[in-house]
Amino acid sequence: MLAKGQAVIQCMEQLAPKHAAEPDDRIGLQLGTLQKDIKHVMIALDVTEEVVDEAVKTGVDLIIAHHAIIYRPLKGLQTDTPMGKVYEKLIKSDIAVYISHTNLDITEGGMNDWMAEALGIENTVSVQDVHQESLFKLVVFVPKSHHQEVLDAVLNAGAGHLGQYSHCSFNMDGFGTFMPQEGSEPFIGQQGSLERVNEVRLETIVPKGIQKKVVQAMLKAHPYEEAAYDLYPLEQKGRTLGLGRVGELREPVTLKQLAETVKQNLDVPHVRVVGNPDTLLKKAAVIGGSGGKFMHAAMFRGADVLVTGDIDYHTALDAVAAGLCIIDPGHNAEKIMKEKVALWLADQLQAHRYDTLVSASKVNTEPFTFM
Structure with a gap:
């Protein structure tokens, strides 16, 4: 198909x-x-x-x-x-x-993470934070017989992440009432008869980016013709997303050695280098594309070197004055x-x-x- x-x-x-x-x-x-x-x-x-x-x-x-x-x-x-x-x-x-x-640049597991991984940059954070992910609380009422099936569906779709913990949810027993009307095809009960059913109130956290995916998974697993659920926007925020990555190099290297790594691992024939080739580097920043304007943000994060494309003459002079090394592999390194x-x-x-x-x-x- x-x-x-x-x-x-x-x-x-x-x-x-x-x-x-x-x-x-x-x-x-x-x-x-x-x-x-x-x-x-x-x-x-x-x-x-x-x-x-x-x-x-x-x-x-x-x-x-x-x-x-x-x-x-x-x-x-x-x-x-x-x-x-x-x-x-x-x-x-x-x-x-x-x-x-830029959504591919910013996202976790996207462009800048791939480039950082290729250059041996570890324990990374964003060079410059852009925004925090919005979170929603999903609440759905499920008949007890199908609780585990629906819970598995929403968690497997990516819901329930809190910091370093996954599969987070809250589940509380109760009972629901409903009366199927004419034209309905109820999973439980009959038209015109008030039903009282043992149900579970299932709650979990859903990031905005996967909200549609999680709701679709929930509705697919839910047995009811009309599933009762709510989505509440939360004041608390999720992951911080940003441009570029900065972190420690796997092991200290000279600027010349890192330049060779950039050429080999990003498959570029030449790089432009700002700084003394013998400078020892411990912390590096990388930004796909044209990242010269983030030079000061990289320095604020403690970077010894910035790897990014399209560096102009005056930015290079500013970097020399500030003591920041730069490796420019060009825009095509992306x-x-x-x-x-x-x-x-x-x-x-x-x-x-x-x-x-x-x-x-x-x-x-x-x-x-x-x-």
């Missing part, structure tokens, strides 16, 4: 929920439709003409990319312009394009996300027994040639 486009995106948004994105970030469906069967999903860093040609050749229906193809409002759509040709190929080939950008997302999404779709194929684009979209 093939997954519908919306089912693919529901899986993707479990990894990178839309609410985690920075304000005004251009994410989500940018071209095409999700109202179709998806035979083949391709994960890409950028959507260039070469990437689209690859997608057409391999029978792709949906591209999930990190960088938006429509970033500024379009004043027109002329197919004789470079990007106009790209849009035309996508539309004629019925290929949809979905963007997951291509680490292609294989990571492809493997994650393929596992999710397989778990749902979908036959949809997921692959990573093999096109190198690095625009610079190093002479």
Whole structure:
């Protein structure tokens, strides 16, 4: 069975929920439709003409990319312009394009965690906190005979996390009353007869990002035609989400040694380095993309070095003056996300027994040639 486009995106948004994105970030469906069967999903860093040609050749229906193809409002759509040709190929080939950008950067287990792991950065926290996850209290009333089934369903869907504890819930016995009306098909009782049933009040915590998933799991497991449940917004907050990661290096290394690790593990041919190559580093920060503006935040977190792309001349001078080392592998180092997302999404779709194929684009979209 093939997954519908919306089912693919529901899986993707479990990894990178839309609410985690920075304000005004251009994410989500940018071209095409999700109202179709998806035979083949391709994960890409950028959507260039070469990437689209690859997608057409391999029978792709949906591209999930990190960088938006429509970033500024379009004043027109002329197919004789470079990007106009790209849009035309996508539309004629019925290929949809979905963007997951800062929400993939920020999320736990996303871009910046992958980059930190690749560089041996451990015990990480965000370089700069962005927001805290909203929490809800789910309360549902379940007949005692199906209590364990519904409890397992909501906890397995991701509810019930409090700090370092999982599977947290509260369960209290009681009784519920209801009278099935004409047209109903009650699981218990008969139309027109007041019923009194032994039930369990089940309570648990649900993060906003998985609220829909948890409620769907609960309703699927619940035996009643009309399940009685409530969702209450909570004053307390969940996880703090932020941009970049900073932590201790697995072992102290020199700036030159870390630069070599960056080249090898992020698969880049060259890096630009700010600082004395012999400087000993113990704590490092990494930010995918262009992270120069977070230089002071990285220093505040105690970083000896910042690994990020697109460092400009004046930021480099400021770093020298402040005593912060910088390694710039370029923006294209974010291509680490292609294989990571492809493997994650393929596992999710397989778990749902979908036959949809997921692959990573093999096109190198690095625009610079190093002479």
